[in-house]
Amino acid sequence: MDRESVMSAPPKSQSLFQVFLRLRPAQGMASERFLAVEEPDTKHTTPKHITLNPPNDRRRAIEKFAFTQVFEEDATQLDVFHCIGVASLVECVLAPHGGEGTDALLATLGVTGSGKTHTILGSRSQRGLTQLALDVVFRSIGRNILDCSSHPTLEQTISASDASEGAIFSASAFLDSVYADPAAPLRASSRAPTPMIGESYGPAATPARRLHRPSAFPQQPDVSSLSVSSDPSSEYAVVVSMYEVYNDRIFDLLTPPIKSATTKEYRRRPLLFKSTETSPDRKVVAGLRKVLCGSLHQALMVLEAGLHERRVAGTGSNSVSSRSHGFFCVEVKKRAKGNRRNGVENPWTGSTLTIVDLAGSERARDAKTAGTTLAEAGKINESLMYLGQCLQMQSDAANKDKPNLVPFRQCKLTELLFSNSFPSASSYSTAKHRNPQKAVMIVTADPQGDYNATSQILRYSALAREVTVPRIPSITQTIHTAPVSIPAPQQCSSPVGSPPLHNRPFFSPGSAAGPYSQPFSSNVQRTFSPGSSPGSDDHRTTMEVAALEIARLSEELDYLRQAFDSERSARQEAESHLLSMEDRMLELEQAIREDCVTEFERRLEIEMSRWRANMQVEVERGEEHWGRKIEVFERSMAATATAPNDENMLDNESESENKENVLMEDINEENERLRRDNDILRRELACMSPSKRMPLQERGSDASTGSRTKGGDPGSPRPGRKLNFNPDESGLRRKLENLRVSDDSASLRNSSGSTSPKKVRKLATKRWDANADDDDMF
Ligand SMILES: Nc1ncnc2c1ncn2[C@@H]1O[C@H](COP(=O)(O)OP(=O)(O)OP(=O)(O)O)[C@@H](O)[C@H]1O
Numbered sequence: 001m002d003r004e005s006v007m008s009a010p011p012k013s014q015s016l017f018q019v020f021l022r023l024r025p026a027q028g029m030a031s032e033r034f035l036a037v038e039e040p041d042t043k044h045t046t047p048k049h050i051t052l053n054p055p056n057d058r059r060r061a062i063e064k065f066a067f068t069q070v071f072e073e074d075a076t077q078l079d080v081f082h083c084i085g086v087a088s089l090v091e092c093v094l095a096p097h098g099g100e101g102t103d104a105l106l107a108t109l110g111v112t113g114s115g116k117t118h119t120i121l122g123s124r125s126q127r128g129l130t131q132l133a134l135d136v137v138f139r140s141i142g143r144n145i146l147d148c149s150s151h152p153t154l155e156q157t158i159s160a161s162d163a164s165e166g167a168i169f170s171a172s173a174f175l176d177s178v179y180a181d182p183a184a185p186l187r188a189s190s191r192a193p194t195p196m197i198g199e200s201y202g203p204a205a206t207p208a209r210r211l212h213r214p215s216a217f218p219q220q221p222d223v224s225s226l227s228v229s230s231d232p233s234s235e236y237a238v239v240v241s242m243y244e245v246y247n248d249r250i251f252d253l254l255t256p257p258i259k260s261a262t263t264k265e266y267r268r269r270p271l272l273f274k275s276t277e278t279s280p281d282r283k284v285v286a287g288l289r290k291v292l293c294g295s296l297h298q299a300l301m302v303l304e305a306g307l308h309e310r311r312v313a314g315t316g317s318n319s320v321s322s323r324s325h326g327f328f329c330v331e332v333k334k335r336a337k338g339n340r341r342n343g344v345e346n347p348w349t350g351s352t353l354t355i356v357d358l359a360g361s362e363r364a365r366d367a368k369t370a371g372t373t374l375a376e377a378g379k380i381n382e383s384l385m386y387l388g389q390c391l392q393m394q395s396d397a398a399n400k401d402k403p404n405l406v407p408f409r410q411c412k413l414t415e416l417l418f419s420n421s422f423p424s425a426s427s428y429s430t431a432k433h434r435n436p437q438k439a440v441m442i443v444t445a446d447p448q449g450d451y452n453a454t455s456q457i458l459r460y461s462a463l464a465r466e467v468t469v470p471r472i473p474s475i476t477q478t479i480h481t482a483p484v485s486i487p488a489p490q491q492c493s494s495p496v497g498s499p500p501l502h503n504r505p506f507f508s509p510g511s512a513a514g515p516y517s518q519p520f521s522s523n524v525q526r527t528f529s530p531g532s533s534p535g536s537d538d539h540r541t542t543m544e545v546a547a548l549e550i551a552r553l554s555e556e557l558d559y560l561r562q563a564f565d566s567e568r569s570a571r572q573e574a575e576s577h578l579l580s581m582e583d584r585m586l587e588l589e590q591a592i593r594e595d596c597v598t599e600f601e602r603r604l605e606i607e608m609s610r611w612r613a614n615m616q617v618e619v620e621r622g623e624e625h626w627g628r629k630i631e632v633f634e635r636s637m638a639a640t641a642t643a644p645n646d647e648n649m650l651d652n653e654s655e656s657e658n659k660e661n662v663l664m665e666d667i668n669e670e671n672e673r674l675r676r677d678n679d680i681l682r683r684e685l686a687c688m689s690p691s692k693r694m695p696l697q698e699r700g701s702d703a704s705t706g707s708r709t710k711g712g713d714p715g716s717p718r719p720g721r722k723l724n725f726n727p728d729e730s731g732l733r734r735k736l737e738n739l740r741v742s743d744d745s746a747s748l749r750n751s752s753g754s755t756s757p758k759k760v761r762k763l764a765t766k767r768w769d770a771n772a773d774d775d776d777m778f
Pocket residue numbers: 023024025110111112113114115116117118119123318320321322323358359360361444
């Protein structure tokens with residue numbers, strides 16, 4: 001099956017991308033050039049093939065790649081614009097012959113710093129393919145374009161027909177919200193580095209800061225003479241939207257970031273790529289902000305605003321390196337001219353030209369990236385690896401009867417690029433069938449840049465590849481021939497461009513073990529040295545096998561190096577995340593500890609003050625009690641001294657002795673009880689460690705419950721009774737009652753010094769001094 005028949009075959013076997021190669025001119029100190037462009041053969045006028053000569057490594061295979069066309073260093077933006085057929089892509093979108101248009105995709109792919117952004121977005125003096133394509137779109141639609149200012153319902157009708165549930169804005173409203181006063185000083189055009197960390201925005205990039213309106217855009221190259229056909233019976237509206245894929249998530253570039261309530265940082269909300277109610281068979285980026293542009297100038301202003309929000313950073317490989325895959329979408333909406341039918345507006349249909357500036361693959365070692373930028377690079381490399389696999393598969397599918405499934409769901413980038421390129425199951429069943437999108441990929445390369453990274457990109461993006469194994473001199477030859485000259489690599493035995501070129505050994509289809517597990521097979525050209533004798537065939541074969549193995553291993557090594565880079569960056573990302581989590585945990589632990597200490601000290605202080613107050617009450621109570629005792633004793637002594645006559649003397653003496661005995665008895669009892677209480681208090685004080693004590697409330701209730709359950713008087717002292725520290729007044733009073741001397745002494749106190757004779761009992765006499773020790777306790 002030749003290439004033409006492959007391309008015209010039904011969608012299942014269609015190659016999705018035309019692939020062009022653009023070489024970047026040398027800048028600064030040029031190192032050794034490893035890429036050579038082959039002269040076109042007689043049938044072609046433009047070069048299509050390049051050769052990659054591994055620098056300083058004669059053991060590595062020489063690779064030859066075929067592209068739709070190769071643009072050399074001197075090719076201008078206009079050359080690229082014309083040759084890749086941007087005008088025909090625009091024409092497909094405009095659908096000049098009626099009906100729905102065809103979606104078109106234009107993307108750049110390459111190593112970092114190889115010129116992708118230059119090609120797509122141009123520079124301060126040169127327009128890129130995006131600006132040129134927009135120019136052609138507006139020029140071609142001409143007067144058939146509808147504008148919000150002249151058609152007030154335009155916004156509303158477009159919004160109603162929009163499948164992506166986007167928010168439609170008129171250009172004037174959007175630009176007024178983004179740009180400062182038109183009279184404000186001018187800002188140079190083209191993107192500026194945005195100081196963003198992760199997905200948050202630093203103070204310099206807050207939405208409060210409005211941009212300065214660019215006064216003029218570059219006018220070169222000029223395409224004013226170029227316009228393509230549009231449908232004269234239709235009227236058009238142009239809707240522009242922009243988003244980026246950063247760390248595998250989609251962010252709208254035209255929606256301002258929102259300030260987070262918790263972190264106070266400005267953040268964008270990631271969007272979903274999904275099927276909606278109005279587009280069940282097609283995935284769309286849902287919820288995008290879209291701007292209705294009535295002129296080229298408005299569209300360029302929107303582009304400028306979106307580019308300002310795109311993530312870029314300076315790396316060791318490129319001073320303004322794109323850190324995300326940027327998508328710029330020009331939706332051309334179209335409807336039949338004329339009056340409404342039955343009062344209903346004619347329906348809008350539409351096709352989209354999507355222009356993609358992919359972030360470049362990079363090696364951490366060369367780019368000297370670290371932290372967030374290194375983690376970004378890991379994600380970029382990973383998504384580009386998946387893109388490479390998809391390109392490989394779709395190309396293999398184009399050359400086989402039984403197509404392989406393109407694994408485009410592995411990351412957001414490939415989902416966005418491929419998921420709508422194939423007819424969905426539902427669109428097979430329904431009559432409505434969209435034309436498959438037309439896609440052009442421009443691979444950019446620096447012929448003096450990073451050989452390994454360039455070779456890797458070319459391997460999976462080229463339309464075809466051939467490998468020439470270098471001839472390695474035999475050992476005998478080396479010994480017997482002196483001096484030894486390094487033989488030049490053999491040329492391919494078949495010219496590049498012949499039908500088998502569509503085979504690509506890298507990322508072999510159906511290889512479950514990964515891209516590096518498949519040895520070279522189909523298109524390795526075995527080369528034979530013309531000077532070798534037939535007798536050395538065995539040896540030569542062995543050497544060739546060894547050379548093949550070396551080539552395979554070096555390729556495997558390249559892949560592993562790349563995988564290692566991305567793994568390392570992922571690990572570093574995880575490690576930095578872990579570290580920040582550990583810091584957070586330490587902070588939390590510290591805060592909790594401080595809270596605990598404060599709470600503990602507060603409670604301790606409360607306990608101490610309660611304890612001090614109780615002690616004070618006890619001391620006062622004891623003093624009062626002994627005061628009364630002494631008073632009673634003094635009174636009784638005075639009564640004895642003032643006895644009226646001798647006859648009663650004996651009686652009085654005996655009565656006084658009895659009273660004294662009773663008093664001593666009471667005092668002894670009271671002493672006994674107070675000693676017990678005192679012991680209890682001492683014991684309690686001894687074990688009064690704040691951490692071991694129950695909360696006061698609990699203990700208070702325990703004590704009271706305990707005395708109730710024993711059925712006795714809660715106020716009567718018992719061995720083992722706990723002190724009640726209940727802070728409320730009634731508890732305190734109860735406790736004081738418990739500590740009262742006795743009923744007798746209470747009655748003594750109540751009668752204010754008049755001892756009642758009824759309560760006097762005769763008991764064995766006890767010596768006062770025998771109890772003197774008891775007093776020491778107070
Ligand atoms: N064809 C060209 N002619 C002149 N200058 C070029 C060309 N291609 C690239 N450059 C210059 O090379 C530098 C790097 O180019 P650019 O930023 O486009 O690289 P990139 O591939 O987009 O890198 P990254 O992936 O890191 O964003 C820029 O200064 C750019 O102006």
